[in-house]
Amino acid sequence: xxxxxxxxxxxxEVIRRVLEGDVNAFESLMDKYGDRVCRIVRNHVPRDHTxxxxxxxxxxxxxxxxxxxxxxxxxxxxxxxxxxCCYDFFRNRRRNREIVLTNLTEDHQKWVDAVRTxxxxxxxxxxxxxxxxxxxxxxxxxxxxxxxxxxxTMLHLDGVPVKEAADLLGWSVVGVKVRAYRAKRKMxxxxxxxxxxxxxxxxxR
Amino acid sequence: xxxxxxEISRIENALLSARRYRETERMSPRLKSGIMRDIRAAAxxxxxxxxxxxxxxxxxFAATASLVAVLVLFYTFGSNxxxxxxxxxFFGDDILIAxxxxxx
Numbered sequence: 001x002x003x004x005x006x007x008x009x010x011x012x013e014v015i016r017r018v019l020e021g022d023v024n025a026f027e028s029l030m031d032k033y034g035d036r037v038c039r040i041v042r043n044h045v046p047r048d049h050t051x052x053x054x055x056x057x058x059x060x061x062x063x064x065x066x067x068x069x070x071x072x073x074x075x076x077x078x079x080x081x082x083x084x085c086c087y088d089f090f091r092n093r094r095r096n097r098e099i100v101l102t103n104l105t106e107d108h109q110k111w112v113d114a115v116r117t118x119x120x121x122x123x124x125x126x127x128x129x130x131x132x133x134x135x136x137x138x139x140x141x142x143x144x145x146x147x148x149x150x151x152x153t154m155l156h157l158d159g160v161p162v163k164e165a166a167d168l169l170g171w172s173v174v175g176v177k178v179r180a181y182r183a184k185r186k187m188x189x190x191x192x193x194x195x196x197x198x199x200x201x202x203x204x205r
Numbered sequence: 206x207x208x209x210x211x212e213i214s215r216i217e218n219a220l221l222s223a224r225r226y227r228e229t230e231r232m233s234p235r236l237k238s239g240i241m242r243d244i245r246a247a248a249x250x251x252x253x254x255x256x257x258x259x260x261x262x263x264x265x266f267a268a269t270a271s272l273v274a275v276l277v278l279f280y281t282f283g284s285n286x287x288x289x290x291x292x293x294x295f296f297g298d299d300i301l302i303a304x305x306x307x308x309x
Contacts, residue, residue, distance in 0.1 A: 021248075023244060023245055023248040024241075026241070026244055027237070027241055030232070030237055030240065030241075034231075034232030034237065035231055035232055037232075038229075038230040038231060038232050039229060039230065041230070042227065042228075042229065042230040043227070047228075047230075050230050051233075051236050054232065054236060054240075055236065055239060055240050055243070058240045058244070059240065059243050059244060059247065062244045062247060062248075063247060112216065115215055115216055115219045116212055116215060116216070118215075124215075124218075124219065124222075125222065127219060128219045128220075128222030128223045128225075128226065129222075129223070129226045130223075133219060133220065133222070133223030133226070134223050134226065134227065136216075136220065136223075137220045137223050137224065140220065156221070157221060157224045158224070187217070188213055188217065191213050191216045191217055191220075192213050194216070195212055195213065195216065
C-alpha cells in the first residue's frame with residue numbers, strides 16, 4: 001500500500017481530525033513539520049529564543065487551523081506563520097526595548113582584523129567558520145529594525161527568491177525589493193562604522 | 206580614516222559565509238510535549254465555545270422574529286385600512302382594545 005504520510009491527503013485527514021476534536025492528532029503534524037519550522041525559526045531568531053518561537057508557531061497554527069482553507073499546502077501555510085512569528089518576535093522585542101545592544105569584545109575585534117588581512121580563500125573560510133563570525137553577524141543584525149532584519153536574512157543571507165519572500169512575509173514584491181535595498185545599505189553602514197571604530201581605537205592606542 | 210569599500214565587502218562576505226556554519230535545530234521531545242500541553246489547554250475553551258449551539262439558535266430566532274415584527278408593523282401602518290385597529294388586532298388580539306382605538 002502506498003504510504004501517503006508525506007502527502008497533502010495525509011495533512012487534510014489530520015486537520016479534519018483535529019478540527020473534529022481529536023487534539024492529539026496535531027502531534028503528527030508536529031512530527032512532520034517540526035524540523036522545518038525549527039529551521040525557519042533558527043534562521044531568524046537567536047538560538048536561546050528558538051524554542052520559545054517554535055512553541056508560539058505551533059500554538060498559533062493550532063488556533064488558526066479553523067481558518068486554513070487548503071488553498072496552499074499546509075507546509076507552506078505553516079511556514080508563513082513561522083515567518084510571521086519571527087517577525088513579531090523582533091517587533092515585540094523592539095517595542096518592549098528588550099534588545100540590549102551588545103558591544104564587540106576584543107575577540108570580535110581580532111576576528112575583524114583577521115578577515116581584513118586574510119590572504120587566501122582557506123584562511124577566509126576558516127575565519128568565517130569561527131563562532132565570533134556568528135556573533136558579529138548577530139551584532140550587526142541587532143541594529144536593524146524587525147522588517148529590515150527579516151528581509152535581509154531571507155534575501156541576502158538565505159538566498160530566498162524575492163517572490164517567495166514577499167509571499168511568506170505577506171508584503172508586495174516591490175515592497176520587499178525596496179526594503180531589501182535599504183536594509184543592505186544600513187548593514188553596509190553598520191559594517192563601515194564597525195571598521196571605523198576599530199581604526200579609531202587602534203589610533204588612540 | 207574611512208573604511209574602504211573593499212574592506213567592507215570582505216567583512217560582509219565573511220558574515221554571509223558565517224551563516225553557512227549555523228547549527229541546525231531539531232525539535233526536541235521536551236519542546237513537543239510542552240507544545241502539546243498548551244494545545245490541549247487551548248482546545249478546552251474551543252470545545253466550550255462550540256457546545257452552546259442552542260444559544261446561537263435562540264439568538265438567531267430572536268433576531269428573525271424582531272425583523273418580522275418590524276416588517277409587519279410597517280405593512281399594517283402602510284395600508285390604509287385602519288392601522289391602529291390592525292396593530293391592536295395583531296399585538297393584542299383583543300377586539301375591545303381594537304374597538305376603543307377605533308373610537309379614538
